[in-house]
Amino acid sequence: MTGVDNDAIDRAWWKEAVVYQIYPRSFNDTDGNGVGDIAGVIEKVDYLDDLGVDCVWLNPVYESPNADNGYDIADYQSIMAEFGTMAEWDRLLDELHDRDIRLIMDLVVNHTSDEHAWFVESRDPASEKRDWYYWREGVDADTVDYDTDEGPAGEAAPNNWESFFGGPAWAYDEASEEWYLHMFDRKQPDLNWRNDEVREAVFDMMEWWLQKGIDGFRMDVVNLLSKPEGLPSGDPDLPNNGMLDLVANGPRIHEYLGEMNEAVLEGRDLLTVGEMLADDMPMETARQYVGEDGDGLSMIFHFEHMLLDRGEHIWEDEDWDLPDLKAVFTRWQEGLAEDGWNSLYLNNHDQPRMVSRFGNDDEYRRESAKLLGTLLHTLQGTPYVYQGEELGMTNYPFESLDDFRDVDTLNPLRNAIDSGEIEDFASVRQAVNANSRDNARTPMQWSADEHAGFTDGDPWIGVNPNYEEINAESERDDPDSVWHYYRDLIALRDDYDVVVYGEYENYLPDHESLWVYTRTLSDERLLVTLNFSDTPTAFSRPDEVSIDATDDVDHLVGNYDDVDDAPAAADLEDLRLRPWEARVYHLD
Incomplete structure (x- = not known):
């Protein structure tokens, strides 16, 4: 790098890195079952090396029943058979490290799958693991003004909390004759982090992965770990619009993360990035997570810029303007400039394609994809490239509910249609198509071959019809492509200190x-x-x-x-x- 003397810069590899995010289900399928796999990632390691990225963030490949595409984990230390084997995962790590590319794994510990051994044991009221999750008795249905679709006659859920995926945040378990909390899908029961044994088990699992040689963690919804002190009894009965404020950045969150740092992370040269769900993240709160005297995280993912065009529901959207987008980025650039570090992203597996959202995916698709890439790679922070972003991939033209796979799209829509809140999918198609997470989950477009070269079988979700025009093979052959432009942007971080610092x-x-x-x-x-x-x-x-x-x-x-x-x-x-x-x- 060119620039000032090294002693004047607080250097870290993860500050100078470009991270490439891989959603393995949609990346590359080698066995023809229509689902991407670890062998498919291995097959494309040279592609990543040619692009010039420094680190890979691998979305969950753990054993899972796939209620939420791998974010409902049944075994943290096993690989889902659909994705391959642990031996293949070991080989992937070796192949990446041989090319000086680091690997970070998804850490999903706000909740597990209801098929995880911990939860299966917890369902027994006499189990020592009963307190590993949030269990509560129901209430008299005649005394409340909210409805629940399950549970014994005359009994309602403990309160009217709603899941982020739609519907009640409580599920009734007939074997236990009680209700358990799930802030997301009913197959994703929330872990009780107040229990010392839960934290110890999580830290042991993290240590196991670090001993295998990974280089850090992306921490899923990590600021939701500390629930209100009232749980599991005496908790307030809040309307749904208060849910996020209620559970985000809870009373003991910094204690928990500080304990995690001390037990597992401290003294290691790792990238740790925490996903922070919040409608509004005060800068002083952000610094508590990433600042010099904070919890030890390298950086966080905030959502302030991701909410500019979103309404309350997936079928609602709002207009955004550039001054608002500039204001958000400027607030974070200035707010963490002296104490902390930024993550830089405009799309990922949970967000629509950025060129369709913030650019022009028609006449100026190529130019606007390059412009958005320029923005992300010339701000202060660590850029995250989501698979296909480097090709200028676009949103998918969903025609019906049958085209979707995402529970966060389907659940709210079906509930709203059933309740009469909306008439049907056709009446809200434009907004849903713009907002759905499935836009990012359509298969990676490798070539103009059938199914975009992603699979020889039937893909688990539809391939974008524009794959014959937009694909890695044609982009790599074209020196003026988005792919080559991204390669140049990534190289700038190696050549100029000023780009990074x-x-x-x-x-x-x-x-x-x-x-x-x-x-x-x-x-x-x-x-x-x-x-x-x-x-x-x-x-x-x-x-x-x-x-x-x-x-x-x-x-x-x-x-x-x-x-x-x-x-x-x-x-x-x-x-x-x-x-x-x-x-x-x-x-x-």
């Missing part, structure tokens, strides 16, 4: 289509100019961005190929950006 400053915050910012590290600066529109836009360089006539100016990267690589300082006085044009200048 430079201080961010935003200009033109209220401009409706331009995002202009600088990154500064000692005498080095980046000037990043992005046009988020279908319309050419001219602007004068902000006065605060001073450029001396003696400064060396280089055009580092851009998504149009006719820009002067070494412009004079005067050439940056006035700029005219074409539709979805991105330019990054290096000033030294």
